[in-house]
Amino acid sequence: MSLSDKLKILKISLEESADAAAKKSQDFIEYSDLSLSASSLKKKIEDIYTKIGEKIYKDFKDGEPDILNLKVIFEYCDEIKELEKELSKINKKILKLKNKKECKQCGNLIDKKACFCDKCGSKQ
Known part of the structure; x- marks a missing residue:
């Protein structure tokens, strides 16, 4: 194999590695953004639960x-x-x-291609 062929193979390999790294970085950023959004929504839900509890207690305390x-x-x-x-x-x-x-039976996280759940053994 000539030096030129080896360099072409190296170039292709480096490009594939760079593309894979860029994809992983992109996925990580998207995952981080989604996780932050999920946390924000959970906080909003908790705040509303608190408001409900406060409203019920205030009405009870005021006798109304x-x-x-x-x-x-x-x-x-x-x-x-x-x-x-x-x-x-x-x-x-x-x-x-x-x-x-998610496992259809127990909700455990499993590989997307899994046929059975690791935790409960149910068929997917």
Whole structure:
């Protein structure tokens, strides 16, 4: 094999390695962004839970468990439902980046191509 051929092979190998490194970096950045978004949504949900609890306790303390106040609580619950939908979408994207899926039976994270769960053994 000539020196020219060896250099071409080396060049191709370096380009492939650089492309793979760039892809991994890109995936890491996307994973970090998604994780940050997921954490933010979880914090918002926790804050709403707190607001619900505070509202219920305030009404109890004031002796005013009013049906109209349930409307506020239901609005909070609707907001949580929407945030959970967003969170679910983000979690699916994270799983895709990690090349993982959730076991249909127990929820354990397993390889996307796995036929059986490592934890519970159920067929996927």
